[in-house]
Amino acid sequence: MNDNELYPIGDAARRSGLSVSAVRFYADAGIVEPAHLSGAGHRLYDVDAIARLELVRTLRDLDTDLDEIRRLLEGDTTLHNLLTTHLEIVERQERTLRARRAVLRTLIRQGGTTAQADLMHKLVSMTDEEREQTIDDFWNDVGEGLDVPDGFVDRLRAMRPILPADPTAAQLEAWIELADLVRDPAFRDAVRTYLHETYTTDEWQAMATEPMQEFIYESGGPLVEAVLAAYRAGESPRSPWAQAVVTRFMEAVTAVSADTALTPEIRNRMADAYRRLPDIERQIAEEDAASEDPVYDDTHGRYLSLVTVVNGTGPEEDTLPYAWIADAMRAPDDGA
Template sequence: MDHHEPYPIGDAARRSGLSVSAVRFYADAGIVEPTCLSEAGHRLYDIDAIARLELVRTLRELDTDLGEIRRLLEGGTTLHDLLTTHLEVVERRERTLRARRAVLRTLIRQGATAERVALMHRLVSMTDEERERVVDEFWNDVGADLDVPDGFVDRLREMRPVLPADPTAAQLEAWIELADLVRDPDFRDAVRIYLRDTYSTDPGRSIASASFQEFIYGSGTALIKELLAVHRAGESPRSPRAQEVVVRFMEAAVGLSDTPLTDELRDRMSEGYRLIPELEREMAEEDAASEDPVHDDTHGRYLSLVAIINGTGPEEDTMPYEWISEAMRAPTDHE
């Protein structure tokens, strides 16, 4: 067969990946008409027509409607513009389906009622302004007349969810759970009781002070990151670099109470850091046995959901408490 001659409809269908009936349909619809007719009246297609049929097949597999395809083939738009517009449509549809999936998963997990279906749909459809208002109402209620240091509740409300423009299913599910929780009066009461019991008296009150909070979330965090970088570099905790950073950290910490950094205090801080894993286990056991509101079920749950929504989960590195404890230990005469 001369490849420059038009092909019969069967060959055109095979080369374009369409069925013969589909090729006929697109011809009858005026999308890709045959190049010419044979003497017997059969439809014939040249290479250009077959290429258009192949493009039509590809675009239809991408769910592009016939009107858009006709505009493209008639020169009413470019392929780039058509694909760009279609990508926007597909991405919007994907976001919608992702939101629906998050709602359905939550409903199945929690148990579905007509009221819950309506609520879940409303939560996932909120605008940025509505989400901000829900979180503000939560903290306004929780912080009302709470006997904690000035500015502490404002510091807590800074940790708030910011749902990205293109959230994952996990982020949507976390937002649905968080939005449901912060609107729940029982959860608000539990958070308020936990914060009151933890931070209205010492030592919690001192931890909630402005200076201590600034150290925890500001200079202290920066110094711990420096110390972890030294650890990851493989240096000894007694190396000059490790000692320089750890001393700055301890001086900043004890400076909160205007206490001088003595060798005795260094050793106490060293022992305290060494015992942190054991203390954390004991606290977890106490929380599990407690009938009062505890961190993981109240403010801790709020923070963990915010971290998922914001994509700022806990760092993978395990805190090297033993290494830090050794770095904090006061130097001996032979060192």
């Protein structure tokens, strides 16, 4: 286009991607006026006016308000500020639509009622403080009268959902399910019963103590990761690297669980236990499936799995290499 040339309204419309009626409307509204009127009263547009029309078309495609566009073209704001403000609006709309989609998908899946729709809308609209209080109320109720070592319930309470500022639909759906569950008295009773029946036995009572819980959730993590790193690197279970990391892990476990030194006999017992773990896990799963009492996957396990989805952490994908660990655990003078 020639910078000095004037174009009739039809050409201006074609070059800007607008209809003639839209170009005429923006002129009458004082948004983009023609550069010149011919003697016959025809509207003529120069290159600058056509460029402004193109900008108006783009901003209107983004649902930008006409008054905002007028302020921009009159120099009362900058394009950067206008686009930044509009982006914030679009992102708020996106979050709202995502929340609605999560509610609708959950209602469709559950065959929900009007009352459930109202409840789910309230759940996704909760403030951070309201979500925190919902989880605290759950653990306060579950922990009431639970015969476990001091601090155990607080350790469980620390595993809590933290919905991000910009959650995905899956995170919102998980939060809806979790919030609905923790408010349900039947679910609270089931979790309390499972924890009571599990952690009042002699074997599991020790697992609930503060030292063991600290090891499981904090200090033990790096030790387990060091063992897995050796395995992933293709090390032999009897290599110096594997022996060093597995021995450190076993020493820590023995110190916490038995408060004693690691001996060859303890090493071999732990190795035998690790080799049997897959069979034990399968047996527990079969017993849980046949049980009429509350079980892990339906109670505390369900709570934790939903928390991992809400938090975006997800479960560990690695399956523990039980046989490799068992071989590494065995005392050096026993099959080394």
